[in-house]
Amino acid sequence: MSIAEKTTELQGQKIVIVGGGIGGAAGALALALRGADVTLYEHHPEFKEVGAGLQIGPHGVKMLKKWGIGQRAIELGFVPENMQFRDAMTAETILTMDFGEKFLEHYGAEYLVIHRSDLLNLLVESATEAGATLVNNHHVLDGVTDGDGVKVTVKNRADNSISEVEADVLIGFDGTHSLFRKKIVDDDPVPSAYVAYRGTSSLPDDPDMAGLTSVIGYIGPRCHFIQYPLRSGELLNQVAVFQSPRYLKSLVEGTEVPEDWGNNDEFRQAFTHTHEKIQCRQKHMWLDQWWQMTDREPLDNWVVNDRIIVMGDAAHPPLQYLASGAVMAMEDSEVFALFAAEAANRGELDWGKVLREVSVERAPRCGRIQTVGRLWGELWHVDGIARHVRNELFRQAGVDNYWFHYADWLWNYDPEARAYLKDPSLGNLPKGLEDWEYNLHKLERQRKDGAQPSDLVL
Amino acid sequence: MSIAEKTTELQGQKIVIVGGGIGGAAGALALALRGADVTLYEHHPEFKEVGAGLQIGPHGVKMLKKWGIGQRAIELGFVPENMQFRDAMTAETILTMDFGEKFLEHYGAEYLVIHRSDLLNLLVESATEAGATLVNNHHVLDGVTDGDGVKVTVKNRADNSISEVEADVLIGFDGTHSLFRKKIVDDDPVPSAYVAYRGTSSLPDDPDMAGLTSVIGYIGPRCHFIQYPLRSGELLNQVAVFQSPRYLKSLVEGTEVPEDWGNNDEFRQAFTHTHEKIQCRQKHMWLDQWWQMTDREPLDNWVVNDRIIVMGDAAHPPLQYLASGAVMAMEDSEVFALFAAEAANRGELDWGKVLREVSVERAPRCGRIQTVGRLWGELWHVDGIARHVRNELFRQAGVDNYWFHYADWLWNYDPEARAYLKDPSLGNLPKGLEDWEYNLHKLERQRKDGAQPSDLVL
Numbered sequence: 001m002s003i004a005e006k007t008t009e010l011q012g013q014k015i016v017i018v019g020g021g022i023g024g025a026a027g028a029l030a031l032a033l034r035g036a037d038v039t040l041y042e043h044h045p046e047f048k049e050v051g052a053g054l055q056i057g058p059h060g061v062k063m064l065k066k067w068g069i070g071q072r073a074i075e076l077g078f079v080p081e082n083m084q085f086r087d088a089m090t091a092e093t094i095l096t097m098d099f100g101e102k103f104l105e106h107y108g109a110e111y112l113v114i115h116r117s118d119l120l121n122l123l124v125e126s127a128t129e130a131g132a133t134l135v136n137n138h139h140v141l142d143g144v145t146d147g148d149g150v151k152v153t154v155k156n157r158a159d160n161s162i163s164e165v166e167a168d169v170l171i172g173f174d175g176t177h178s179l180f181r182k183k184i185v186d187d188d189p190v191p192s193a194y195v196a197y198r199g200t201s202s203l204p205d206d207p208d209m210a211g212l213t214s215v216i217g218y219i220g221p222r223c224h225f226i227q228y229p230l231r232s233g234e235l236l237n238q239v240a241v242f243q244s245p246r247y248l249k250s251l252v253e254g255t256e257v258p259e260d261w262g263n264n265d266e267f268r269q270a271f272t273h274t275h276e277k278i279q280c281r282q283k284h285m286w287l288d289q290w291w292q293m294t295d296r297e298p299l300d301n302w303v304v305n306d307r308i309i310v311m312g313d314a315a316h317p318p319l320q321y322l323a324s325g326a327v328m329a330m331e332d333s334e335v336f337a338l339f340a341a342e343a344a345n346r347g348e349l350d351w352g353k354v355l356r357e358v359s360v361e362r363a364p365r366c367g368r369i370q371t372v373g374r375l376w377g378e379l380w381h382v383d384g385i386a387r388h389v390r391n392e393l394f395r396q397a398g399v400d401n402y403w404f405h406y407a408d409w410l411w412n413y414d415p416e417a418r419a420y421l422k423d424p425s426l427g428n429l430p431k432g433l434e435d436w437e438y439n440l441h442k443l444e445r446q447r448k449d450g451a452q453p454s455d456l457v458l
Numbered sequence: 459m460s461i462a463e464k465t466t467e468l469q470g471q472k473i474v475i476v477g478g479g480i481g482g483a484a485g486a487l488a489l490a491l492r493g494a495d496v497t498l499y500e501h502h503p504e505f506k507e508v509g510a511g512l513q514i515g516p517h518g519v520k521m522l523k524k525w526g527i528g529q530r531a532i533e534l535g536f537v538p539e540n541m542q543f544r545d546a547m548t549a550e551t552i553l554t555m556d557f558g559e560k561f562l563e564h565y566g567a568e569y570l571v572i573h574r575s576d577l578l579n580l581l582v583e584s585a586t587e588a589g590a591t592l593v594n595n596h597h598v599l600d601g602v603t604d605g606d607g608v609k610v611t612v613k614n615r616a617d618n619s620i621s622e623v624e625a626d627v628l629i630g631f632d633g634t635h636s637l638f639r640k641k642i643v644d645d646d647p648v649p650s651a652y653v654a655y656r657g658t659s660s661l662p663d664d665p666d667m668a669g670l671t672s673v674i675g676y677i678g679p680r681c682h683f684i685q686y687p688l689r690s691g692e693l694l695n696q697v698a699v700f701q702s703p704r705y706l707k708s709l710v711e712g713t714e715v716p717e718d719w720g721n722n723d724e725f726r727q728a729f730t731h732t733h734e735k736i737q738c739r740q741k742h743m744w745l746d747q748w749w750q751m752t753d754r755e756p757l758d759n760w761v762v763n764d765r766i767i768v769m770g771d772a773a774h775p776p777l778q779y780l781a782s783g784a785v786m787a788m789e790d791s792e793v794f795a796l797f798a799a800e801a802a803n804r805g806e807l808d809w810g811k812v813l814r815e816v817s818v819e820r821a822p823r824c825g826r827i828q829t830v831g832r833l834w835g836e837l838w839h840v841d842g843i844a845r846h847v848r849n850e851l852f853r854q855a856g857v858d859n860y861w862f863h864y865a866d867w868l869w870n871y872d873p874e875a876r877a878y879l880k881d882p883s884l885g886n887l888p889k890g891l892e893d894w895e896y897n898l899h900k901l902e903r904q905r906k907d908g909a910q911p912s913d914l915v916l
Contacts, residue, residue: 087890089893090890090892090893092890094890375843375846378842378843379843379847382843382844382847384836384894384895384897384900385833385836385837385840385844385894385897386840386843386844386847386848388833388890388891388894389837389840389844389847389848389851390844390847391890392851392890393847393850393851393854395890396851396854396860402854432545432548432550432552432846432849432850432853433846434548435547435548436842436843436846437842439842439843442842
């Protein structure tokens with residue numbers, strides 16, 4: 001295995017990363033590659049990811065390639081021939097996004113699907129190879145600025161000993177329940193009313209699916225169902241997502257939300273209106289765990305102070321519809337490392353300035369990804385005439401790769417261009433969508449306006 | 459004024475038409491032009507139309523041209539440069555359908571807007587000139603087959619005298635509350651929950667609208683608003699259509715429908731969410747009358763028996779969204795006259811066969827127009843994400859006149875081709891739309907399934 005050649009711009013800079021998920025490990029790698037002295041703390045006893053498959057668009061694969069591990073990631077994962085959107089009720093393929101030659105030429109990198117654990121392991125190993133220190137079973141209790149640096153309080157969970165660590169900068173890659181985000185805003189996660197079931201199974205042994213080389217996304221009223229290969233085609237990854245009627249009911253009626261919303265009873269009912277091709281797959285899903293899907297409101301400023309910043313899910317937990325949660329964290333990492341290295345190169349390494357620039361570049365982009373993720377989810381789940389209009393729009397988008405037009409903002413991202421820093425309006429929704437309102441916001445607004453359950457317009 | 463040259467195929471054939479609206483008058487003209495002996499009875503004391511403007515697509519203008527009155531109709535009406543669909547909330551133009559050279563070439567005729575009275579007068583005068591006898595203030599009480607013909611009972615409303623008239627064939631052009639449709643099916647009108655307000659005003663004196671040369675259709679959540687010039691640009695015709703909250707409420711709750719649904723109180727509230735450009739136009743609408751919009755289920759067979767058939771609104775009252783109600787009646791007329799004349803030319807004038815052929819040719823086409831009219835209405839009135847998807851699909855449809863693709867089935871109709879007779883599946887919704895369900899059908903189905911108001915999914 002070989003990572004990219006190390007450089008030395010950040011030599012002598014001590015950076016603490018809190019959180020050893022995909023984001024933190026990517027941050028450790030990107031910074032260690034620039035010569036920084038990186039220590040990462042993960043509170044779990046081992047580095048591990050929950051879930052199974054992960055889609056990495058070309059915007060993410062480009063980051064992996066910059067770090068020299070793109071090819072290795074591709075070997076560990078699977079490069080699908082295309083992504084097929086299908087109507088969940090009729091199974092008609094309404095849009096095929098071809099990932100062949102034209103795609104590669106246009107986006108400059110592959111579309112990759114990979115097991116979350118495989119990607120995390122690769123990042124952890126690569127960061128270690130690049131010289132970062134990755135420590136697990138250590139819980140960061142706090143981090144505060146202290147003069148010209150940060151003082152970090154770390155508890156070793158093996159012996160409960162507590163130590164103080166000093167660093168120049170701290171990055172909170174500490175996920176959706178981030179300690180450091182709280183220092184900027186004390187907000188709550190926003191539940192989407194949707195829940196995900198997952199499952200992996202043998203692909204070659206699956207008579208209906210063997211030989212699958214596509215990402216398949218069935219989209220339909222109040223649900224969707226995703227299938228793709230993992231590990232060079234050995235595994236089939238499946239995700240079943242649906243709107244919880246019990247959650248929605250409590251939301252509409254203003255009653256208490258049941259803790260187990262999206263449970264197995266709901267799951268068994270959730271796909272009865274869909275095509276047999278989906279219904280017959282339910283038996284492959286894990287039933288002992290389900291993911292109640294939430295995101296948070298976009299955050300304009302990620303900087304706690306001149307020495308502390310949040311990135312990854314701590315800054316911008318999205319819904320999963322644009323498959324860009326992990327990719328955003330990788331982009332964050334590369335932008336941070338790049339901006340710091342460039343400043344150091346110019347002999348102007350002012351961490352406060354770097355952190356602010358990272359935030360100004362990244363917050364509009366990630367905010368847009370979060371917002372469009374919500375919109376994209378609504379688009380997948382519409383019913384009635386809206387579903388037919390959506391299907392027709394998807395069919396049209398397939399003609400001459402017109403869909404590039406919709407995907408470019410997402411997949412053509414170049415950290416070196418500093419595009420959002422130069423023009424933050426790139427983070428806005430495109431013209432015509434300005435007055436779109438997220439369903440759950442609308443519901444909340446109507447409830448606040450005193451609407452009765454039967455008056456609510458969703 | 460000159461109508462088309464008369465021919466003689468139907469000489470000696472006595473035809474009674476019941477109803478002197480646009481359909482009946484068109485039928486009288488088309489048949490008189492083939493030499494038939496036509497008598498039309500209209501129960502009103504004069505020939506008149508309610509409402510104001512009427513849009514006649516190229517499928518209708520082609521009929522007028524066949525009868526030699528296309529140019530005269532164009533002089534009486536207005537040929538708009540284009541039709542502009544605009545989002546009712548933002549006033550953005552989302553689709554411009556250009557009616558210029560390419561349109562003319564593609565559809566073979568103009569798009570015309572004309573005052574209903576002007577068109578009716580033109581048809582009545584032309585039918586009279588062609589030799590038809592048009593009688594008003596006469597109420598047809600019944601028509602029954604009698605041996606090799608029809609016996610028609612007619613009441614003269616001037617003196618209440620009743621007479622029996624004999625004819626070879628009777629055509630029930632007697633509108634949406636048709637006596638003759640009842641002989642085929644005893645169905646009820648299907649209310650759409652939408653109501654229309656209309657108004658005409660001086661166009662040159664209107665500072666905001668003077669010089670208008672387009673048909674403008676603002677489409678938005680639960681409402682739309684149409685504007686176009688009439689009478690060579692002297693008049694501005696406006697139509698405001700909205701969903702009645704009271705009607706919908708009674709439908710959802712299963713309570714009695716208030717008779718005055720769509721009244722002025724509702725009208726004043728109906729456009730508050732729309733753009734100022736619409737709101738400021740409300741003062742031009744007539745308030746003393748509003749039209750509760752209904753249609754009926756498509757009717758597979760229009761033939762009462764070998765000598766009696768229904769056509770026009772009696773056979774296929776549509777919602778108004780495809781602007782084809784009057785045009786269908788004109789197509790019916792031409793198809794009837796053509797099929798009869800061709801049979802006579804072959805020396806095989808078997809009226810039973812002609813009536814059945816007309817029904818087999820026309821019913822699938824008109825059924826599709828009725829059904830797509832409902833769908834088109836839903837498409838105009840969507841809210842939320844659906845509205846944005848609709849807007850984007852409309853924007854895409856504007857590229858390189860792609861919208862021809864959606865309009866061809868409607869506007870490229872040739873009676874001589876007998877296309878639906880040869881392939882009745884042309885009356886089906888296009889692929890992908892097979893499982894679309896009309897909102898009001900869905901509501902009814904859910905109520906029958908015992909759904910409570912709060913469970914209803916519209």
